[in-house]
Amino acid sequence: MFNSINNRISQVHLTSDVKQTIVAMLGVTFGISMYIFMTGFMSGVNDTQADLAFSALAHVRIYNDGPADNSNIAKKVFPNDIINVRNAKVIKYTDGIKNSTAILATLAKQKDITGFTSQVNVNVFFKNAGNKVNGVVSGVDVTNEDKVYGSSKHMIQGNWNELKYRSDGIFVGVELARVLGLKMDDNVNILTSDGVSRNYKVIGVFRTDVFSVDKSKAYIAINAARQLLGVNQDYVTDIQIDMVDYNNTQPLIDNIKSLIPYKVESWQMGNQQLVAGSSLRDTIARAVSLTILLVAGFGIYNIMNMTINQKIREIAILKAMGFSGSDVTKIFLTQAIIIGILGGCVGMVLGYIISRLVNRVKFEIAGMHHLPMTYYPHNYILAFMFGLITTFVAGYLPAHKASKIDPVSILRG
Amino acid sequence: MTDTILKADNIVKYFYEPEKFQVLKGISFEVKKGEFLALIGKSGCGKSTLMYVLSTMDTDYEGSLTIKDTLLTKQSQNQLAAFRNENIGFVFQFHYLLPEFSALENVMIPALKLKRYSKAEIEEKAYKNLEMLGLKDQALKRVTKLSGGQQQRVAIARALINDPAIIMGDEPTGNLDTANTQIVFDIFRELARERNQTIIAVTHDDDFAKNCDRIIEMKDGQIV
Ligand SMILES: Nc1ncnc2c1ncn2[C@@H]1O[C@H](COP(=O)(O)OP(=O)(O)OP(=O)(O)O)[C@@H](O)[C@H]1O
Numbered sequence: 001m002f003n004s005i006n007n008r009i010s011q012v013h014l015t016s017d018v019k020q021t022i023v024a025m026l027g028v029t030f031g032i033s034m035y036i037f038m039t040g041f042m043s044g045v046n047d048t049q050a051d052l053a054f055s056a057l058a059h060v061r062i063y064n065d066g067p068a069d070n071s072n073i074a075k076k077v078f079p080n081d082i083i084n085v086r087n088a089k090v091i092k093y094t095d096g097i098k099n100s101t102a103i104l105a106t107l108a109k110q111k112d113i114t115g116f117t118s119q120v121n122v123n124v125f126f127k128n129a130g131n132k133v134n135g136v137v138s139g140v141d142v143t144n145e146d147k148v149y150g151s152s153k154h155m156i157q158g159n160w161n162e163l164k165y166r167s168d169g170i171f172v173g174v175e176l177a178r179v180l181g182l183k184m185d186d187n188v189n190i191l192t193s194d195g196v197s198r199n200y201k202v203i204g205v206f207r208t209d210v211f212s213v214d215k216s217k218a219y220i221a222i223n224a225a226r227q228l229l230g231v232n233q234d235y236v237t238d239i240q241i242d243m244v245d246y247n248n249t250q251p252l253i254d255n256i257k258s259l260i261p262y263k264v265e266s267w268q269m270g271n272q273q274l275v276a277g278s279s280l281r282d283t284i285a286r287a288v289s290l291t292i293l294l295v296a297g298f299g300i301y302n303i304m305n306m307t308i309n310q311k312i313r314e315i316a317i318l319k320a321m322g323f324s325g326s327d328v329t330k331i332f333l334t335q336a337i338i339i340g341i342l343g344g345c346v347g348m349v350l351g352y353i354i355s356r357l358v359n360r361v362k363f364e365i366a367g368m369h370h371l372p373m374t375y376y377p378h379n380y381i382l383a384f385m386f387g388l389i390t391t392f393v394a395g396y397l398p399a400h401k402a403s404k405i406d407p408v409s410i411l412r413g
Numbered sequence: 414m415t416d417t418i419l420k421a422d423n424i425v426k427y428f429y430e431p432e433k434f435q436v437l438k439g440i441s442f443e444v445k446k447g448e449f450l451a452l453i454g455k456s457g458c459g460k461s462t463l464m465y466v467l468s469t470m471d472t473d474y475e476g477s478l479t480i481k482d483t484l485l486t487k488q489s490q491n492q493l494a495a496f497r498n499e500n501i502g503f504v505f506q507f508h509y510l511l512p513e514f515s516a517l518e519n520v521m522i523p524a525l526k527l528k529r530y531s532k533a534e535i536e537e538k539a540y541k542n543l544e545m546l547g548l549k550d551q552a553l554k555r556v557t558k559l560s561g562g563q564q565q566r567v568a569i570a571r572a573l574i575n576d577p578a579i580i581m582g583d584e585p586t587g588n589l590d591t592a593n594t595q596i597v598f599d600i601f602r603e604l605a606r607e608r609n610q611t612i613i614a615v616t617h618d619d620d621f622a623k624n625c626d627r628i629i630e631m632k633d634g635q636i637v
């Protein structure tokens with residue numbers, strides 16, 4: 001129940017010492033704006049990191065993990081005996097994915113997938129005149145590769161779609177081109193581990209800003225790669241999948257694992273360091289901003305305590321006139337909550353402004369131009385909620401203390 | 414007119430600071446409805462202390478207190494607060510007003526808390542009370558801008574706002590000149606006679622006391 005005289009008293013208390021009210025409000029404002037800035041910045045960093053990583057990395061990858069180690073077959077039959085097989089070897093049965101059409105059909109039925117692409121990746125030596133560099137040539141499905149990786153965005157020379165029509169064409173990484181001294185329309189020789197050698201014409205140069213990729217990778221059309229290896233039309237080495245939510249790869253993996261006789265691996269499994277980095281940043285952001293809110297909470301607690309000590313006689317008079325303990329609690333808690341709401345609103349605006357300003361700071365590394373920043377509404381709402389909870393707790397303790405004041409002991413003097 | 418409104422039975426109170434000291438030494442008396450009672454006695458004999466007990470604010474005493482057939486001893490603070498709000502108007506020895514509010518709001522607050530009438534009715538009544546005490550033109554001033562005597566009259570207007578069954582005053586006219594003292598006395602007199610409200614007033618003013626229905630004199634924590 002809302003007693004309007006209680007609200008009126010709260011209002012008078014807040015407006016009769018505006019300076020003190022503003023100081024208390026600024027505490028919340030500061031806490032909330034810092035919270036918004038910190039979380040916006042950290043998730044900006046995480047998103048940038050993900051963008052960078054996913055320019056060379058799919059969310060889920062299917063590949064042939066190599067055969068199981070069956071070299072000590074006798075051990076499987078007699079597990080308790082000591083059996084020694086001399087000079088055992090892992091026999092290579094298969095290599096790559098042979099029945100890719102069936103797998104692609106399975107994938108097409110899955111939801112939460114935004115795209116997938118097949119690749120034939122071959123470890124090769126790139127040779128130009130005397131220079132020799134080892135790396136990977138990736139035979140790609142031109143259209144789907146672009147869908148999953150946005151590869152066309154990385155082209156600095158040439159046109160991504162041209163690869164479709166040029167079975168002799170190759171795109172090389174910018175660093176690779178530099179090391180080999182390659183320019184557009186130059187020829188580059190490729191040598192596979194099986195000793196097959198072939199010439200391609202440079203029809204494009206790309207830069208992903210991931211150095212290790214730019215210095216060792218090249219793209220050719222997928223059929224050109226199959227020709228290079230002398231394999232049939234169904235052969236692929238990797239199937240790369242992109243998902244709606246890259247943080248939520250597990251359900252898909254659980255779904256298709258039993259349907260696909262190859263290794264199904266999420267980016268998280270293959271890149272623990274990225275997962276660790278982003279969750280550590282999240283933890284730091286949360287710890288720092290909660291600390292700030294806590295400090296702001298202490299500020300409010302102190303100011304409320306001070307207010308209540310100043311107004312101890314008024315509280316005693318109110319109680320003498322028949323206000324109950326819970327009336328007194330309400331009067332002061334209302335003040336705290338109003339401080340929290342006002343401070344929170346100003347804090348959201350200030351947080352947004354700070355974020356905008358930081359977002360403008362120049363930062364030119366790895367393809368970035370400015371410091372990264374996100375403006376997710378849920379972070380703003382969360383900050384506001386945290387701010388309100390903090391003021392509620394920080395206001396409740398002194399308000400509760402005020403409700404326990406014994407009027408006679410104050411009025412008697 | 415003859416039924417008892419307040420009954421104090423063997424009230425004993427100690428102060429423990431700075432040393433144990435018995436202020437009230439077994440006080441028993443009854444007050445009839447509509448009675449105008451004066452409480453007199455030398456300074457320091459325990460009048461204010463007794464008034465705090467009678468007003469239900471001080472609960473740290475022995476003995477029992479009954480007002481309007483309700484035994485108030487041992488009731489909770491919140492129950493007592495609600496009871497005070499409705500039934501007791503109190504004028505403190507040092508007129509305690511809320512400094513951040515106007516005279517009018519100070520008078521209105523107990524009625525806004527009680528919510529027996531609408532805000533407009535309360536405001537009208539508050540104006541009437543202030544006018545009665547010669548403060549109509551001061552109604553919208555902050556109470557800190559008023560003189561001591563004006564503040565005391567605001568406190569009296571506030572004590573009357575809920576038409577309490579009992580009005581208790583601890584030297585309610587202590588800061589007033591003879592003319593204003595006479596006004597306050599007449600108001601009390603009329604409330605007791607016309608509206609059957611009970612008045613208990615501590616006073617050092619012999620003329621004031623003489624004209625009351627009954628005088629209770631205290632000495633060293635006892636009634637004589
Ligand atoms: N809070 C207190 N702690 C200890 N002793 C107190 C306290 N308040 C009052 N006393 C003592 O109790 C006695 C009675 O005080 P009280 O205020 O009731 O006197 P009084 O009759 O109202 O006097 P006056 O006419 O001057 O107002 C006094 O001796 C006083 O010193």
Ligand SMILES: [Mg+2]
Pocket residue numbers: 460461462506583
């Ligand atoms: Mg006194």
